[in-house]
Amino acid sequence: MPDNLLDGLNDKQLQAVTLPHASALILAGAGSGKTRVLTTRIAWLIQNGLVSPNGLLAVTFTNKAAREMLTRLSAMLPINTRGMWIGTFHGLCNRFLRMHNREAGLPTTFQILDTADQLSAIKRVMKLLNVDDEKYPPRQVQSFINNSKEEGLRADRVEVYDRHSEKMREIYAEYDAQCNREGVVDFAELLLRCYEVLARDTALRQHYQERFRYILVDEFQDTNRLQYLWLKLLAGPGNAVFAVGDDDQSIYAFRGARVGNMQDFRADFDVQDVIKLEQNYRSHSNILDAANAIISHNRNRLGKNLWTSEGGGEPIRIYDAYTDQDEANFIVDEVKALHKDGIELSDMALLYRSNAQSRILEHGLFSAGVPYRVYGGLRFFERAEIKHALAYLRLVINPDDDTSILRVINFPTRGVGARSLEQLQEAARAQGGSLWQAALAASGKIAAFVALIKSMQEACTGLPLPEMMDAVTQMSGLRQHYSAEKEGAERIENLDELVNAAIAFMSERDENTLVDFLTYASLEAGEHQADPGRDALQLMTVHAAKGLEFHTVFIGGIEEGLFPHEQSMSEANGLEEERRLMYVAVTRARRRLYLSHAQSRMLHGQIRYNIPSRFLDEIPENLLKRLNARPVAKYQAAYSTQEFAATPRANASNAPWKVGQGVRHAKFGAGVILAYEGGADARVQVNFRDAGTKWLALEYAKLEAL
Ligand code: ATP
Ligand code: MG
Numbered sequence: 193m194p195d196n197l198l199d200g201l202n203d204k205q206l207q208a209v210t211l212p213h214a215s216a217l218i219l220a221g222a223g224s225g226k227t228r229v230l231t232t233r234i235a236w237l238i239q240n241g242l243v244s245p246n247g248l249l250a251v252t253f254t255n256k257a258a259r260e261m262l263t264r265l266s267a268m269l270p271i272n273t274r275g276m277w278i279g280t281f282h283g284l285c286n287r288f289l290r291m292h293n294r295e296a297g298l299p300t301t302f303q304i305l306d307t308a309d310q311l312s313a314i315k316r317v318m319k320l321l322n323v324d325d326e327k328y329p330p331r332q333v334q335s336f337i338n339n340s341k342e343e344g345l346r347a348d349r350v351e352v353y354d355r356h357s358e359k360m361r362e363i364y365a366e367y368d369a370q371c372n373r374e375g376v377v378d379f380a381e382l383l384l385r386c387y388e389v390l391a392r393d394t395a396l397r398q399h400y401q402e403r404f405r406y407i408l409v410d411e412f413q414d415t416n417r418l419q420y421l422w423l424k425l426l427a428g429p430g431n432a433v434f435a436v437g438d439d440d441q442s443i444y445a446f447r448g449a450r451v452g453n454m455q456d457f458r459a460d461f462d463v464q465d466v467i468k469l470e471q472n473y474r475s476h477s478n479i480l481d482a483a484n485a486i487i488s489h490n491r492n493r494l495g496k497n498l499w500t501s502e503g504g505g506e507p508i509r510i511y512d513a514y515t516d517q518d519e520a521n522f523i524v525d526e527v528k529a530l531h532k533d534g535i536e537l538s539d540m541a542l543l544y545r546s547n548a549q550s551r552i553l554e555h556g557l558f559s560a561g562v563p564y565r566v567y568g569g570l571r572f573f574e575r576a577e578i579k580h581a582l583a584y585l586r587l588v589i590n591p592d593d594d595t596s597i598l599r600v601i602n603f604p605t606r607g608v609g610a611r612s613l614e615q616l617q618e619a620a621r622a623q624g625g626s627l628w629q630a631a632l633a634a635s636g637k638i639a640a641f642v643a644l645i646k647s648m649q650e651a652c653t654g655l656p657l658p659e660m661m662d663a664v665t666q667m668s669g670l671r672q673h674y675s676a677e678k679e680g681a682e683r684i685e686n687l688d689e690l691v692n693a694a695i696a697f698m699s700e701r702d703e704n705t706l707v708d709f710l711t712y713a714s715l716e717a718g719e720h721q722a723d724p725g726r727d728a729l730q731l732m733t734v735h736a737a738k739g740l741e742f743h744t745v746f747i748g749g750i751e752e753g754l755f756p757h758e759q760s761m762s763e764a765n766g767l768e769e770e771r772r773l774m775y776v777a778v779t780r781a782r783r784r785l786y787l788s789h790a791q792s793r794m795l796h797g798q799i800r801y802n803i804p805s806r807f808l809d810e811i812p813e814n815l816l817k818r819l820n821a822r823p824v825a826k827y828q829a830a831y832s833t834q835e836f837a838a839t840p841r842a843n844a845s846n847a848p849w850k851v852g853q854g855v856r857h858a859k860f861g862a863g864v865i866l867a868y869e870g871g872a873d874a875r876v877q878v879n880f881r882d883a884g885t886k887w888l889a890l891e892y893a894k895l896e897a898l
Contacts, residue, residue, distance in 0.1 A: 221498040246275070248408065252410045292389060406432050410739070414449040482811045509819055513791065547733060580600055608637045658695050662691055694709060747786070
């Protein structure tokens with residue numbers, strides 16, 4: 193056993209790693225070694241016989257982080273980490289429910305609805321209840337349900353104060369009933385169900401409380417109410433919870449994360465030790481100073497100082513692009529040049545605030561032949577052909593899964609018309625059963641579908657997973673369907689990739705049943721793209737980058753409206769949350785950081801003109817290197833008249849003002865002209881940095897050109 197586990201830790205880190213058996217909070221800034229301390233503590237506890245690998249539970253934020261933790265642990269200790277309870281909240285709750293499905297009232301083979309499946313299930317419920325989806329947009333209903341669950345509230349406990357919320361509650365109740373009938377659970381349900389079982393079943397709770405004497409939580413600042421309550425239940429009296437977190441990196445408020453959990457934790461768990469780590473080991477000081485400067489503009493902070501013994505390092509590079517295309521070209525060229533200089537692609541990351549920004553970047557990378565991998569976004573397991581195949585596989589183990597039936601009963605087309613489908617749904621409703629139950633009594637095309645699923649079930653019995661994938665994609669007719677499609681080749685490749693995914697899945701872990709595989713597909717979707725062995729540039733949203741680090745980081749689209757996101761302006765504390773996101777983004781970089789913004793970009797089918805983000809102004813100029821400072825005149829020349837003509841309101845050729853031009857208004861401050869209407873009452877639409885978008889009559893608004 194190596195005895196150098198503790199070598200190289202600083203005093204505070206050492207103190208944290210070797211704390212006695214009591215609850216503790218490690219509150220520290222980015223890159224100060226929180227995750228490293230947590231992992232080392234696990235190894236240290238085991239090495240010193242204070243706990244067996246089975247006696248502890250550790251929660252991380254992403255599956256990627258959990259995997260990394262297991263890898264690091266195996267390197268530190270000669271133990272088999274496979275059975276250890278280290279994972280995400282969702283992953284651990286899933287595991288618990290698989291073991292105790294009877295207590296939880298779930299079928300052994302319960303399936304997990306991902307976000308898209310959940311939405312379609314909600315739409316079905318709404319149709320059934322005859323709810324107007326204009327008045328109750330399904331996505332809004334979805335957030336309502338998920339938020340309620342994350343607060344730990346079932347429909348009967350949700351507060352209602354008007355007709356609207358009453359209706360929401362009704363949909364929620366009916367949706368839950370439908371999930372129960374079908375034996376499926378959504379993400380939030382995993383946690384809530386697990387929590388309820390533990391709360392109800394004293395014997396079970398005591399069993400786990402006795403088992404997990406040590407509980408460790410990374411990224412504690414982003415736990416929501418329910419996760420916190422779950423931890424509290426599981427920890428019980430006398431157990432030690434070791435929580436590490438950074439209030440400045442709380443970026444999931446929109447999903448119910450509560451920084452207040454940190455204060456509650458200190459009181460509820462009688463925390464004596466709060467340790468602050470202040471030395472940053474990740475970044476050069478120019479990067480760290482920029483991050484500190486940005487976050488210092490937030491008011492509600494617990495307060496920490498971060499310093500590094502590293503030198504200043506390189507300046508932060510700012511690129512001012514004309515268009516999003518220009519920005520993408522710049523990034524691609526830099527990536528290529530850095531790679532040529534020996535920096536691995538996988539040690540470089542391209543971060544963006546919104547998923548929609550990735551398309552043009554991906555396109556640029558693809559054209560330039562730079563391998564890249566996207567984390568999040570349209571993931572392998574979310575692609576249509578894969579979802580179809582997975583739906584068939586789900587039916588093999590649980591034909592009562594209505595969502596899956598609806599997805600594939602007529603895909604590939606087999607002549608099941610809308611009419612007969614409606615009849616089937618009515619029959620199911622009348623019987624109070626699943627579609628499958630009703631289908632068993634049907635004739636014609638539907639009976640043929642039933643026969644198909646039954647024959648798949650037979651064919652799959654006893655088959656190893658990869659062969660099962662093959663059998664199902666063949667028998668379902670999916671392969672044949674796509675091979676006849678003009679652009680089906682890529683889809684067939686993806687179906688082949690499913691076989692590879694099953695092989696990789698089996699070799700990575702001890703599990704090998706179809707239920708295990710489908711669970712993995714729902715939980716791990718997208719955290720690794722196809723082709724995992726290859727060196728590739730990492731693309732992801734800032735949210736997905738939490739906890740990670742890279743030699744070089746590019747952050748694109750540092751513009752008002754994008755980052756900070758326009759939606760944040762209308763939310764309480766929205767801007768502070770955006771700033772924390774910016775802090776997270778900047779602190780991912782070890783050595784080199786690029787920030788870029790474009791004067792115009794195509795988003796959601798429209799050209800938008802944004803001004804540089806206020807976050808750029810918050811970084812001291814002496815830390816920056818502007819790669820291409822350019823005069824305003826050129827700025828306007830960037831837009832062709834043709835682009836303006838596409839917007840009927842803007843008439844650029846003979847207008848006194850030009851779309852895209854920077855202006856200043858005495859009251860509203862700086863902004864950019866979005867549109868212009870000529871004539872007697874000429875007016876302009878301006879996107880103001882601080883005041884939002886406004887129409888102004890030119891006669892009165894004294895605008896000054898910037
Ligand atoms: P974040 O807030 O971004 O999650 P963190 O606080 O979890 O960051 P880590 O990821 O654990 O920080 O550590 C940041 C980097 O510093 C890692 O590369 C880690 O290996 C390194 N590091 C941490 N402590 C030390 C140390 N005592 N000596 C040398 N390197 C260290
Ligand atoms: Mg960390």
